[in-house]
Amino acid sequence: MDETMHRILDMLSRNLGRPMSIHELTSKMEQTYGSAYYANIHEKIQEMAQDLLITLSRSGRSSIISPYFENYLLIDFFAEMELIRKQDFLKGRQEMQMLMMEIHTFMHNIPFIKSISLMSPERNSKLNKAEIMFHLKSSNKKSSEEAKIEISAIMANLQRMHNIRIDYLILEDETFLDLLRSNESNPVREMLHNKITILYPQSFWMSIRGEILRGTTIVTEESETHPAKISEENLVFNLARFGYTEFGPKLEQGRPICMEYIISAIMFHKDARRMDAIPIILAKNSKKTSYDLLLFLARRYDFEGKILGILKALRNLVAHGMANVDESIRLLEAMKIEEVKANAKSMKEKLRLYNVT
Numbered sequence: 001m002d003e004t005m006h007r008i009l010d011m012l013s014r015n016l017g018r019p020m021s022i023h024e025l026t027s028k029m030e031q032t033y034g035s036a037y038y039a040n041i042h043e044k045i046q047e048m049a050q051d052l053l054i055t056l057s058r059s060g061r062s063s064i065i066s067p068y069f070e071n072y073l074l075i076d077f078f079a080e081m082e083l084i085r086k087q088d089f090l091k092g093r094q095e096m097q098m099l100m101m102e103i104h105t106f107m108h109n110i111p112f113i114k115s116i117s118l119m120s121p122e123r124n125s126k127l128n129k130a131e132i133m134f135h136l137k138s139s140n141k142k143s144s145e146e147a148k149i150e151i152s153a154i155m156a157n158l159q160r161m162h163n164i165r166i167d168y169l170i171l172e173d174e175t176f177l178d179l180l181r182s183n184e185s186n187p188v189r190e191m192l193h194n195k196i197t198i199l200y201p202q203s204f205w206m207s208i209r210g211e212i213l214r215g216t217t218i219v220t221e222e223s224e225t226h227p228a229k230i231s232e233e234n235l236v237f238n239l240a241r242f243g244y245t246e247f248g249p250k251l252e253q254g255r256p257i258c259m260e261y262i263i264s265a266i267m268f269h270k271d272a273r274r275m276d277a278i279p280i281i282l283a284k285n286s287k288k289t290s291y292d293l294l295l296f297l298a299r300r301y302d303f304e305g306k307i308l309g310i311l312k313a314l315r316n317l318v319a320h321g322m323a324n325v326d327e328s329i330r331l332l333e334a335m336k337i338e339e340v341k342a343n344a345k346s347m348k349e350k351l352r353l354y355n356v357t
Contacts, residue, residue, distance in 0.1 A: 001080050004044045007033060009081040012054070012067045014193045016208070017219030021062035053077060069212045075205045082201035089121050089196055096125060099162050100198060103132075106154045107199065112136045112147045114173060115204035117197045119187075120224070129165035131300070133191060135204065138173045145327050148292075149334050156335065169296035177211055179258075179290065180218050185225045186258035187293065192220040227264035227301065230257065238262045243284040243354070244277045259285060260294045267303040279310055279347050282325075283318050283356040291328040305340040308332045313342040317351055 001009075011020070011028050020028070022042055029036035045065060048054045052071045057064045067074060090097050107113055118124075119131040134151055136144065148170050159166045169187065171179070179188035197204045211218060236247045237254025239262065259281060266274045282289060298304040311325045311332075351357045 001077065001084070002044075004040050005048065005077075006081055006084050007036075008041065008044060008048065009067075009077055010085065012065070013078060013081065015220060015222075016067075016192060017217055018222075019057075019064045019066045021059070021064055023062070025065060069209045075202055075209060078205045079197075079201040082197045082204075085196045086198050089118075089125075093125060095162060095164070096130075099130065099158060099164065102158060102161075104199060106158075107134075107151070110147055110150060112139050112143065114200060114207070115197050116199040117191070117195045117204065119169075119191045120194050121196050123194075127165075128163075129167065132166065132168045133188075133195070134168060134170045135176050135207070136170065136172045141327070144172055145330065148327075148331055152331065152335055167296065167300045170292050171290075172292070173207065175290050175292060177207065177216075179293070180208075180211060181216050182258065184256040184258045185221055185261065187225075187261075187296070189219065190221040190224045192218075193222055225257065225261055227261055227297075228268040230261065230265045235262065235265055239277055239281065242281040244280045246273070246277065258293070259289060260297050263294065263307075264297045264301050264303070267301060267306065276346070276350050279314050279317075279342070280350060280354050280356065282310070282314060283322065283351060284354070286322055286324050289324070291324060295328055295331065304332060304335075304337045306342075308337050309340045309342040310347075312339065313344045313347055317344065317348050318357060 007029050008025065011025055011032070015028070022038070022045060025045075026036045026038050026041050029041065045054065045056070045063075049056050052068055053074050055066050055068045057066070067078075086100075090100065103116065107116060113134060114137045115135040117133045117135070119133055121130075124131050132155070136147060139147075151168070151170055155166050155168045158164075171188070176188060179186050180192075182189065208218065233253075234255050234257060238257050238259070239245075239247060241254075241256070242259050242262070262281070263278050266278055294307065295304070298307045308329065311329050315322050315325050315329065348357065
């Protein structure tokens, strides 16, 4: 694979669901790599179209480019692109090379791993941290929980060994695909725009291919949501979507944002009245909540102890529908997270007010 083809595939992978003209692609390549030559890109695109790796369609006077997932060979090219990105990223980063080697060594024997990806690798490396997504094959609950505990223990050990912060997201296949399908802003859709799949990239792209061929529209998010910067309007809009109307009825306009981000935003504000919303929306949406995603954000934004306290109180107060939190409680306790106890009396009153006890 030559450099031009690698860069074209990189841009296509970062912008799934966002078809681009050749001019738009050239502009994005220039922004990312510092240089891009339209004539070379145009020529390579024609070759890739002839090889059925991409499709070209007309929109006015522009040619619109899309990856052609019907062609199985495209998966190998995307996998090769990931390997090149990994090599480029690791050049000159000796400590990161050691970390990647140890991740490969420790994770090789965990049977349920489908792929491992670094999220926003360049930015995080400058901050002496790594954000890692573990994509697991679907399995029975007991085996899945054991794998999550083992991965968590390995990550804690590597963090101590390398004096680097590691925030990790562990998602089973079904949850991973649900988040990709979602129309809400969430870390998985955002991750696709800037990630390197460091282990089993073919498996990662086969999952994407399978969803697209089933007719799913997967659209990456170009910018990352920071919970502290979610506007008041979007916060109120989404709280109402999830059944909490203390701050007013559902607004007509607003950006759909995943509940796990909304909970993180409330944790940032440290407002007692807003904190009341967390157990309500969790109780009302327990079966829709990705607790693995919530634990990742709790690690990233340092509210693991608080969420443990809320989950344990909820488990005791809500009679039905909260069994999903048991695994998260066990995972947090296995990692020896110190619980910040929630105000169970106040929580019980609020839950009764919203008819979720």
